[in-house]
Amino acid sequence: MSKLGQEKNEVNYSDVREDRVVTNSTGNPINEPFVTQRIGEHGPLLLQDYNLIDSLAHFNRENIPQRNPHAHGSGAFGYFEVTDDITDICGSAMFSKIGKRTKCLTRFSTVGGDKGSADTVRDPRGFATKFYTEEGNLDWVYNNTPVFFIRDPSKFPHFIHTQKRNPQTNLRDADMFWDFLTTPENQVAIHQVMILFSDRGTPANYRSMHGYSGHTYKWSNKNGDWHYVQVHIKTDQGIKNLTIEEATKIAGSNPDYCQQDLFEAIQNGNYPSWTVYIQTMTERDAKKLPFSVFDLTKVWPQGQFPLRRVGKIVLNENPLNFFAQVEQAAFAPSTTVPYQEASADPVLQARLFSYADAHRYRLGPNFHQIPVNCPYASKFFNPAIRDGPMNVNGNFGSEPTYLANDKSYTYIQQDRPIQQHQEVWNGPAIPYHWATSPGDVDFVQARNLYRVLGKQPGQQKNLAYNIGIHVEGACPQIQQRVYDMFARVDKGLSEAIKKVAEAKHASELSSNSKF
Numbered sequence: 001m002s003k004l005g006q007e008k009n010e011v012n013y014s015d016v017r018e019d020r021v022v023t024n025s026t027g028n029p030i031n032e033p034f035v036t037q038r039i040g041e042h043g044p045l046l047l048q049d050y051n052l053i054d055s056l057a058h059f060n061r062e063n064i065p066q067r068n069p070h071a072h073g074s075g076a077f078g079y080f081e082v083t084d085d086i087t088d089i090c091g092s093a094m095f096s097k098i099g100k101r102t103k104c105l106t107r108f109s110t111v112g113g114d115k116g117s118a119d120t121v122r123d124p125r126g127f128a129t130k131f132y133t134e135e136g137n138l139d140w141v142y143n144n145t146p147v148f149f150i151r152d153p154s155k156f157p158h159f160i161h162t163q164k165r166n167p168q169t170n171l172r173d174a175d176m177f178w179d180f181l182t183t184p185e186n187q188v189a190i191h192q193v194m195i196l197f198s199d200r201g202t203p204a205n206y207r208s209m210h211g212y213s214g215h216t217y218k219w220s221n222k223n224g225d226w227h228y229v230q231v232h233i234k235t236d237q238g239i240k241n242l243t244i245e246e247a248t249k250i251a252g253s254n255p256d257y258c259q260q261d262l263f264e265a266i267q268n269g270n271y272p273s274w275t276v277y278i279q280t281m282t283e284r285d286a287k288k289l290p291f292s293v294f295d296l297t298k299v300w301p302q303g304q305f306p307l308r309r310v311g312k313i314v315l316n317e318n319p320l321n322f323f324a325q326v327e328q329a330a331f332a333p334s335t336t337v338p339y340q341e342a343s344a345d346p347v348l349q350a351r352l353f354s355y356a357d358a359h360r361y362r363l364g365p366n367f368h369q370i371p372v373n374c375p376y377a378s379k380f381f382n383p384a385i386r387d388g389p390m391n392v393n394g395n396f397g398s399e400p401t402y403l404a405n406d407k408s409y410t411y412i413q414q415d416r417p418i419q420q421h422q423e424v425w426n427g428p429a430i431p432y433h434w435a436t437s438p439g440d441v442d443f444v445q446a447r448n449l450y451r452v453l454g455k456q457p458g459q460q461k462n463l464a465y466n467i468g469i470h471v472e473g474a475c476p477q478i479q480q481r482v483y484d485m486f487a488r489v490d491k492g493l494s495e496a497i498k499k500v501a502e503a504k505h506a507s508e509l510s511s512n513s514k515f
């Protein structure tokens with residue numbers, strides 16, 4: 001059987017000629033690339049010119065569906081190194097020993113923009129890392145913000161549509177954007193919206209921002225004890241953000257600014273690194289929280305749940321080929337290793353389905369065989385998962401196509417007792433819509449953030465300015481809903497936003513142009 005995975009960070013060049021003799025895609029030498037077969041020198045072309053057809057037909061199929069969302073991004077390879085023992089929390093092999101290194105790939109992205117969009121737009125940033133561990137691949141598919149806009153997964157396609165283009169004008173649309181976010185039950189997004197419209201919504205580059213699991217995960221140790229866990233990946237370069245003016249200027253002058261920054265930093269040996277921390281919580285503590293531990297719109301107070309250092313991520317290797325190794329990379333929260341599980345957070349549960357489904361559509365059902373996605377450190381063996389389009393790993397040769405217990409297969413039991421004291425879920429199957437929390441619970445952390453911004457010179461002002469400039473594009477009724485929503489955070493903030501929007505409107509009227 002042929003090799004199942006790649007040992008090195010290389011595209012599979014096994015079909016590539018080393019002598020550099022140019023051929024068509026079936027390996028037949030091409031004498032001259034620019035001749036076309038035709039009748040006479042200037043006559044019509046002949047259908048028999050396979051080399052021309054080969055080239056034109058492949059060109060038409062060069063593009064694959066872009067990710068929806070997070071279409072635009074950049075990536076690099078590196079490693080994770082354990083700096084502190086957390087085996088009391090997690091039994092995963094990657095954490096087994098201080099100093100242990102695991103190879104990884106990280107892809108940073110924006111969310112709403114198309115594949116060719118500018119790097120410095122206001123948007124959350126994706127921070128997805130694939131670890132090639134000996135227990136199989138592990139994907140941490142995180143963002144650069146610790147909270148998210150929704151906590152009901154059914155809202156996701158609706159929400160993302162409001163961040164994209166209007167179906168008629170094909171333009172980004174301030175009405176759609178704020179209509180969704182100010183609908184009373186969607187105001188659970190307020191904390192994330194505050195982060196997005198602070199200068200943290202325009203990070204200076206991918207190297208100078210943090211990553212957060214956002215979700216609660218469930219990690220366990222080899223004794224069967226488990227904890228709720230949140231992961232924080234803190235930049236060692238220090239946080240650097242752009243003002244709205246800087247971000248807008250760079251988007252115009254160098255839309256690929258962050259791609260260039262990451263690539264050149266690594267090329268010059270200036271390897272970016274991040275320190276990885278976890279917060280842990282017991283089931284008992286979770287019950288005492290003023291919000292649900294599965295509520296993705298809330299952070300865990302660090303005073304109560306301190307950060308504990310785990311290790312570091314260093315990115316030290318640029319991809320050799322962007323399409324092969326970044327565009328075709330497939331990250332999914334369902335790609336996980338023993339001792340790291342998803343919690344019952346409903347958004348996370350929906351994500352367990354959504355990503356691999358997207359990969360089957362975007363890359364095909366054998367996307368695991370694409371070298372960058374191969375679990376090359378553990379290898380893959382399951383002869384019941386075979387065939388399908390673009391099967392290139394030998395397809396398990398003559399192995400039977402089914403698993404049966406009387407065949408000589410090996411099954412690994414996890415090195416831990418059965419966890420009988422897990423959460424027990426019990427209840428009727430009911431339709432449930434997790435709408436607003438009672439009282440002001442959803443606004444408490446947003447208010448705290450506003451206070452924190454007040455301690456950083458100019459940041460409250462920038463927040464109001466960034467929102468005001470954006471909201472000016474919405475109709476008056478929706479603008480009023482925006483002012484009302486931010487008044488629940490702080491009356492002064494609401495008034496400042498209104499002032500900026502009105503001033504922008506007045507200056508546009510006087511210049512009589514939007515441009």
Ligand code: HEM
Binds near residue numbers: 148215330
């Ligand atoms: C119900 C909620 C969500 C759904 C259904 C969803 C779905 C998706 C889909 C379909 C993709 C494209 C995957 C691909 O084509 O490879 C994607 C990308 C991504 N999502 Fe989500 N998402 C959700 C929430 C979140 C949250 C809460 C986070 C962060 C905590 C997140 C982080 C990311 C990242 C980082 C990517 C880009 C991965 C890459 O670089 O390839 N998403 N999401």
